[in-house]
Amino acid sequence: MKEKPDVLQGTLALMVLKTLDVLGPLHGWGIARRIEQISGDLLAVNQGTLYPLLLKLEHEGSVASEWGASENNRRARFYRLTAAGRKQLRAETRDWEQTAAIIARFFKVKAEDLS
C-alpha cells in the first residue's frame, strides 16, 4: 500500500484556518478528519504536528479554544477562528494564490514562448 503523504510543511496552518473558517468551531479530531476528507483522503494529518500547531496558532492569537460538548455530548476542546485569524487567513490565501499562479506559469511555459 502506498503511504499517504504527510501534509506539506507550512501548509497545514493554512488548511486548519480555512477549515475553521468554512465549518466554524471544531475540535481537534474534527479538524484532522475534515482536512483528510477535503483532500479526498490523499493526505494524512499527523497528530504529533496538529496539536502543537493548534497551540502555536492559539499563542499567536489566530484561534481561540474552549471546552465544550460535541454533537454526541462528549466533552471536547473546540477551536474557533478569531478576527486576527481571519485576517491571517486572508493574507496567507493571497500569498498562496500568488505563489501557485507563479508556479503554474512555470509549468505552462514552453521553449517557443521565450524565444
Place this chain on the structure above:
Amino acid sequence: MRLLRRFVIRLSNLATGQSADQRLQDEIAEYLAFQTEENLRAGMSPPEARRQAALKLGAAQAIREHHHAEHSIPLIENLLFDLRYALRMLLRSPGFSFIAIATMALGIGATTAIYSVINATLLHPLPYPNPSELVRIVDDLPGVGAQGVGISVPEWRDLESSGIFQSAAITGTGANVNLTGSAQPLRLSFKQVTPNYFAVLRVDAQLGRTFHANDATPGYNLEVVLSDGLWRREFAADPHVLGKAVRLDNDVYHVVGVMPRGFRDQGSTSDEQNVDLWLGAGFAGVPFPPPLRDSRLRSRVVIARLKPGLSIAAAQGHLDALVESLKKQYPADYPAQTAWTVRLVPLSETVVGSVRQTLILLFGAVGLVLLISCVNVANLLLARTSLRGREIAVRQALGAQRTRLIRQLLTESLLLFLLGGIAGFAILFCARHFLLQLVPESLPHLNNISISWGVLAFALAVSAAAGTVFGLAPACLMSRLDLTSTLRQEGRSSAGSIGRSHARQVLVVTELALSLVLMVAAGLLLRSFWDLFAVQPGFNPDRVMAIETWLPGPNDPTLDPYQTATQEAVLLREILRRSQTLPGVDEAAVGDETALPLGHKDPSRLPLIREGIETMDNQAPVIESPIVSPEYFHLLGIALERGRIFNEQDIETTPQVAVINQAAARTYWPNQDPLGKRVRLHLDTRGLPNTAQPAWTTIVGVIADARTESLADAGIPQIYRSVYQRGSKEVSIFLRGQLDISAISAQVRQQVQSLDATLPVFHAETLDEVVSTSLSVRRFSMEMVALFAATALLLAGLGIYGTISYVVNEQRREIAIRLALGAQRENILKMVLRRGLGLAAGGAGLGLAGALIVSHLMAGLLFGVSPYDLPTFAGVTIVLTGVALAASYVPALRAMRLDPITTLHAE
C-alpha cells in the same frame, strides 16, 4: 508581532511553570474516543477499533514532546536544568570549587582593577561632549629643533577665522595667584583663558555663567569663574556668590559663575586638572605684550574644536595650506630656515600620553595573570575529568548527544568562571578605597577612577569569554571518551586520559612560560627602579626642605611692590636672613619653581640666542632657565667646574651674568670655552610689558650636571640666572639643616608674613620626598608588575604541582609494580622530578622567547638596564626552575613512599 506575542506567552509559561500537559492528555483521550467511534461505525470490533485508533494516533510520547516544545522554550529550560545540575556539582566538591573560584576571582579581580584605571584614563580621557572633535594645536620650529614653541595672538586669530575649527581658545597651563582678603592669604591655581574656552570644551556653569564667548577685552576682563571645590571651600557654597568681588594678586575681579561639581579641566597632570579658578583674558593688552606676530606665547596652549565631521587628517591638510599662505604673506616673521609648522594632536593624546605606556604594560601584565589563572582552572577542570569519566561514559551510553554533553559541561565551567568573576568584582568593590591609595597621585584623572557599571560589565564579559574559551577545550576532550574502555577499566589509565594528560602538560608549559615572561618584565623594571634609585643625582637632597611662596603680579605693573628685581631683592634678602635664624637652619637659598629639583611640573624654557650665531628669537633653540640666589648651588651641593658663580654684587644695575651646566656647554659651545660668551634670553614667559630688548648676558661659570629635571636624564642643558638680576614671582625657599619638619612651615610663614602679610606660604616638603614622588609612577608600575609576577609564579607552581600529582596518581600502579620488582626508591624520585624538570624546561624555553619580545617592547620604560639583560633572564629562569622542582618534589616524595602491596591490592 505575532512572533513576539508567541515568545512572551511561552516565556511566561516557562516562568510560571504552567504545563499544557493535562490539556493534551485530555485532547488525546478525546481524539481516541472520536476515532474509536468512527472505527466502530466502520464495522470494527470494539478492541480492534481501539487498536486502530491508537495506531492512527501514533507515538503519544513524541506528540507530548512536540507539544511541550511548542508550549515553552526548551533551550532555556535545558539551560536552567544544566545550571541546577552544575550548581549541585560545584557543591558536591567544595574544595575544587573554592580553589577554582578563588583563582578566577584573583585573575578577574586584578584585571578589572587595572581596567577601571584604564577606563578612567585611556578610554575616557576627556569628560566633555564629542571629545573626538577636540584637538590641541602645537607650533613647531623643526628647522631649529624646537617643539611646542607656542602661538602668537595674530596666529590664533587666523586659526579662529580659518573655517577649520568651530572655535579655538588659548589657555595657560596653570599658574598661581594670591587670594587675599580672607583670614590667611591663599595661593590658588588658576588658568588664564580666552573667553571662548568653555565654549570649546562645551561645558556650562552650574551657577551663573562662563565668560561671554565673544568678549573681546584685550587684557583681563576682570571676570572670574570658580571651581566647585573652591566655591565650597572658601565661599561655603554661597548661592549669592555671583557678582562678589575677590582680590587676586591685588586686582579686583568679579565672580560670574561656578563650574559644575566634577568638572575637570583638560591637561595631563592632576595639578592642571584641579584648577581653582579661571580668568578671562584676550592675551592682547596690558599686562600681556602687544599682539605681534612673532611674539609667541610660550607656556600657552591652544585647544580647539574641529568642525563637525572633519577628520584630524583632513583638518591638518587645511591647516598646512593655511600655514603656507601665512608664510608667504609674512616672510619676515617666518624665516624659511625655522620651517614653522603647526600640527594637530588629539586632545585625548595630550592628556594620557605620558602614562599610556605604563598603563598598557600593566594591562598586559594583568592580562597574563588572567590567562594563567584561566589555564590553571582549565587544568583543574581537566583533572576532574578523570574523576567524572565514568559518569560521562554512562550518560553517553544512555544516549546523551555529544553536543548536549558539551553544553552541560560548558554550563558548569561558565558558572565557575562567572562566580569567580563576581567574587573578584565584589572583593575589588570592597577594597576600592584601599587600592586607590596605591595609585600614584601624578596619574591623570585619578579622581575619575571608579568601580562603575561599565567596569562590572567588563568583569562579567571577561568571565564569560574566559569561561567559554577555557571551558570548551576540557568539555570537548571530556566528551570524546572511548566508551567501552572507560566503562571497562575505570580507575586505570585509559586511552582517553592520555589525550587529557597531554593537554594538561601543554597547559602547564603555557602557564610556566607566561609566568616567566611576567617575571622577566618585573625583574627588568625592578632593576631599572633600583638603578634609578641608586643613581647619583648630582645634587644632595639630604636634609633639604623647600617651602613655596608667591609674589603677586598685579595687572597694572605700577601697583606691583616687587616690580623690579631690585625691589624684590630687598624682600628676598630679608627672607633669607630671617630664615637663617630659624632653629636648625644651616643654609638658606631661594629659587623659582624651575629651580625645585624634580618637583616642577612645567619647566620654563626660553630661547637661547648666542651672540654671533642666532639673530632672531624664533630661530633659537630653547633652554631650561632656572632663576636662583647665589647660595643655591652650595646648598644643593652642585659643584662649580670652571669660572665663578654669580654673587651678591651681581645686581640689576650691573651687567647680566649667568651660569650654565656642563650639558649646556657641551651642547651649545662644543670644543669651545663658554666662559665670557654672551647670550640673550627671550622675554620672560610671564609676559611683563617690557618691550625693551633684553641686554646681553655673559656666561661666567660652568657647574656640574645635576639630574634636576629627571633622574633618568643626565644631560639636560640649563642656564641659571641670579634672582637679584632677574626677579621671579614664584619663590621656593630652600633650607638645609636639622629641621623640625612639623614646625618649620609655620615658622617660615610667620617670618614671611611679618615682612608682607599678603604673601601665602604653602607646600612645604623635603627634597627626599620630592625625589621619591618623582619616581612614583615608576614605583607603582614596578610594584604592580612584581605583584602580578609573584601571583603568576604561585599559580604556575600550583599548576605544576597539580599536574605532577595527577601524573603520579595515574601511574601509581606502574610505580608500585616497579617497586615490587625491586626498583630503587631514589630512581622513582628522580623519574618524577625529571618529569617536572621537563615541563619546566619546556616552559622556560617558550617563556624566554616570549620574554625577549616583551622586553624589547618595554625598552622605553627601562633605565640603565638592557632589555636583554642576561642576569635578569638567567636569575628568573633559575627561580622558575627551582619553583617547578619544589612543586614536583611533594608528589615525587609521595610516589617514592608508595607501598606497593596496598597499592596493587587496591587496584
